[in-house]
Amino acid sequence: MDDERDRGVLPLLHGAQPTRAPGGGRRYRDPVLDALDPAVRLHVVTGKGGTGKTTVAAATALALARPGRRVLLTEVEGRQGLAQVFGHDPLPYLPTLLARSGAGQVHGLAVDAKAALLEYLEVFYRLGRAGRALERLGAVDFATTIAPGLRDVLLTGKVYDALRQRADGRRGEGVPAWDAVVLDGPPTGRIGRFLNVNEDLAGLARMGPVHSQAQSIMGVLTSPATVVHVVTLLEDMPVQETCDAVADLHDLGLRLGGVVVNQVRPPLLSPEDLRAALAGTLDRETVGADLVTALRTAGVGVPEGGPSLVEGLLDQAGEHASRVQAEDGHRKRLAELGLPMVDLPQLPGVAEGMDLAALHELADVLAGGSR
Amino acid sequence: MRPAPGTGARADPRSAAFDVDALLDDERVRIVVCTGSGGVGKTTTAAALALRAAERGRRTVVLTIDPARRLAQSMGLTQLDNTPRPVPGVDTRAGGSLAAMMLDMKRTFDEVVEAHSSPDKARQILDNPFYQALSSSFAGTQEYMAMEKLGQLSAEVDETGGLRWGLIVVDTPPSRSALDFLDAPDRLGSFLDSRFLRLLTAPAKAGGRAYLRVLSAVAGGLNGIMNRILGQSLLSDVQSFVAALDTMFGSFRQRAEQTYAMLAGDRTAFVVVAAPEADAVREASFFVDRLRSDRMPLAGIVVNRVTSMRAEELPAADAGRAASAATGSARGVLLVHARRMHRRESEVRIMQRLRRLHPPVPSVVVPARPVDVTDLDGLRSIGEDLAAARPIPEPPPVP
Numbered sequence: 001m002d003d004e005r006d007r008g009v010l011p012l013l014h015g016a017q018p019t020r021a022p023g024g025g026r027r028y029r030d031p032v033l034d035a036l037d038p039a040v041r042l043h044v045v046t047g048k049g050g051t052g053k054t055t056v057a058a059a060t061a062l063a064l065a066r067p068g069r070r071v072l073l074t075e076v077e078g079r080q081g082l083a084q085v086f087g088h089d090p091l092p093y094l095p096t097l098l099a100r101s102g103a104g105q106v107h108g109l110a111v112d113a114k115a116a117l118l119e120y121l122e123v124f125y126r127l128g129r130a131g132r133a134l135e136r137l138g139a140v141d142f143a144t145t146i147a148p149g150l151r152d153v154l155l156t157g158k159v160y161d162a163l164r165q166r167a168d169g170r171r172g173e174g175v176p177a178w179d180a181v182v183l184d185g186p187p188t189g190r191i192g193r194f195l196n197v198n199e200d201l202a203g204l205a206r207m208g209p210v211h212s213q214a215q216s217i218m219g220v221l222t223s224p225a226t227v228v229h230v231v232t233l234l235e236d237m238p239v240q241e242t243c244d245a246v247a248d249l250h251d252l253g254l255r256l257g258g259v260v261v262n263q264v265r266p267p268l269l270s271p272e273d274l275r276a277a278l279a280g281t282l283d284r285e286t287v288g289a290d291l292v293t294a295l296r297t298a299g300v301g302v303p304e305g306g307p308s309l310v311e312g313l314l315d316q317a318g319e320h321a322s323r324v325q326a327e328d329g330h331r332k333r334l335a336e337l338g339l340p341m342v343d344l345p346q347l348p349g350v351a352e353g354m355d356l357a358a359l360h361e362l363a364d365v366l367a368g369g370s371r
Numbered sequence: 372m373r374p375a376p377g378t379g380a381r382a383d384p385r386s387a388a389f390d391v392d393a394l395l396d397d398e399r400v401r402i403v404v405c406t407g408s409g410g411v412g413k414t415t416t417a418a419a420l421a422l423r424a425a426e427r428g429r430r431t432v433v434l435t436i437d438p439a440r441r442l443a444q445s446m447g448l449t450q451l452d453n454t455p456r457p458v459p460g461v462d463t464r465a466g467g468s469l470a471a472m473m474l475d476m477k478r479t480f481d482e483v484v485e486a487h488s489s490p491d492k493a494r495q496i497l498d499n500p501f502y503q504a505l506s507s508s509f510a511g512t513q514e515y516m517a518m519e520k521l522g523q524l525s526a527e528v529d530e531t532g533g534l535r536w537g538l539i540v541v542d543t544p545p546s547r548s549a550l551d552f553l554d555a556p557d558r559l560g561s562f563l564d565s566r567f568l569r570l571l572t573a574p575a576k577a578g579g580r581a582y583l584r585v586l587s588a589v590a591g592g593l594n595g596i597m598n599r600i601l602g603q604s605l606l607s608d609v610q611s612f613v614a615a616l617d618t619m620f621g622s623f624r625q626r627a628e629q630t631y632a633m634l635a636g637d638r639t640a641f642v643v644v645a646a647p648e649a650d651a652v653r654e655a656s657f658f659v660d661r662l663r664s665d666r667m668p669l670a671g672i673v674v675n676r677v678t679s680m681r682a683e684e685l686p687a688a689d690a691g692r693a694a695s696a697a698t699g700s701a702r703g704v705l706l707v708h709a710r711r712m713h714r715r716e717s718e719v720r721i722m723q724r725l726r727r728l729h730p731p732v733p734s735v736v737v738p739a740r741p742v743d744v745t746d747l748d749g750l751r752s753i754g755e756d757l758a759a760a761r762p763i764p765e766p767p768p769v770p
Contacts, residue, residue, distance in 0.1 A: 309684065
């Protein structure tokens, strides 16, 4: 069946509605990007470590830029992860053009807490010299390392500032400098605390400019202008953390976008073969004979070890089937969250490192194939 | 870097294999720290090492610092709190035992405050809004508290007056903050020595001395700026917090330094955990370098979740060609192999980069499981793989 074969080649967009595009080509409406109406200006991407959060944030930025938008992609963990996925030199503390995407552009910004603090003091209090004095006294180190919570305040503050920035460099109402901001956020274990830090701060500083600034930031983060996407793999712990994070974020009053299932590998056996492989009832004689024939036809010699080679191949098919079964279970748990889900395929060779071409491929999936 | 105890003496120095059993059996080793980036299976490795040590006769406790309750999951436990709880189902015939605990940073912090100040001063601190935010909701506090807890566990004695734990296995926070674990004493020290702290506390203790009045005046000017930025209420909360804590900071810092010395000493071994992916290997390499520059005892590298093959003799490209010629179920079976073999080939190249970068560091490769580990049997089988001493395959010679 055509559909069956498509599952092996096309990304699986569970939850997405396949539609017929003019001209008969198959197009997918992407639930994540559907959730991203232009009113959404901040996309926060989180996920358990190792799930490919940075890659997904980068692909999301490319997808958002396609129709001609200017997108700012930011990171706050000091890992220079964006530079790595884009194959770029380490990013300075200034928006830097990373890639053109369709009619738009993606700029990258690695937010540094110390630089953000000095900038903050300069912009809001004109404390140029006093700011440097504070640095000499160790106050800047205090704020950015000793009191690491303040670090999160500064990092979220910088993201907020990027949202408010206008094309003419000023802040407030007007044509915004960035149509959308994508934040490669902290991992699931820290994301709630990170995004909620201003709530804590507003409680601590009960009045004054810090209090009102913290309240404005919380206002934006909890408004319809912000959504949080959670990246996961179809494995037990990432799925568990996704469920925990979704509950936490919901309790904090943050809006959830989509669940991005990363590195999806489509099943390679038919449903009947999967069942048989799982039960260990694949007909070893017939399949074994077919395997030997196929190997010979392809000019691959089947040496002395022939029978053990066939045994090994069938065992691997059995393990593949148990993995597919476990993944189905994980997918059901994710579906219970009731959020839009989108699958990103595992690209061959990607374990050896991401590159721009691979990012564009993933962005194609997120953008529903339009380019 | 010096070799960790348990590896130099018994393992063949020419061997690239990490001899995990030699490490776990060495009674001199009291602390094993598992470090690495997030998502590489660090917690599972820590739990598997602890279980194996326990079943080989060590009185073991495993401490996890991770905010997500992953250790509990992999140990089949539903709840972990701030005190070590015995893990049921452990084979104790060799005379060992296993307990597990997860760091509750707020509770650890509260306990430190209570242990080191008078009851009413403790109350004053515990009720301070700045303290409450610092101890519970702000990131980073956990590294300090981890040091504190590790120090406590290593000094804990049982009813007979002997040390309660023979071996403490620690799992570090994910990602970059894993390194903050090592920075805690320095950071605390530079904070306590900083003029900023003295300025903050000066107005509270200025008294009548002339030079303090001058300092106080400077601080007053600074306070004016800080007030504008922070608002008076926050600043005075911070000041009274710092003043109240002042008396206990000294002992706090002293213990952080002791713990650091203990980590650097010959009774500790670090294990760097990685996965066979470009990012994870890069992070692992970073950790190895960092441990080296701090002269911390590195025992070896564990590469988790490595794709293993049951038909390694068939290259991916050959299987792919055969699949196009195949019919029926044989086609799918060959595709399964081609995809897996392709992955295996690229993982080997990635792991070999690590071995090329750090040739003297012994390593062990742990095969991926078709399903996730969620119980003690799963941990036991990972323990067996950890002890199987299969190193990263030797890289081919450079042509």
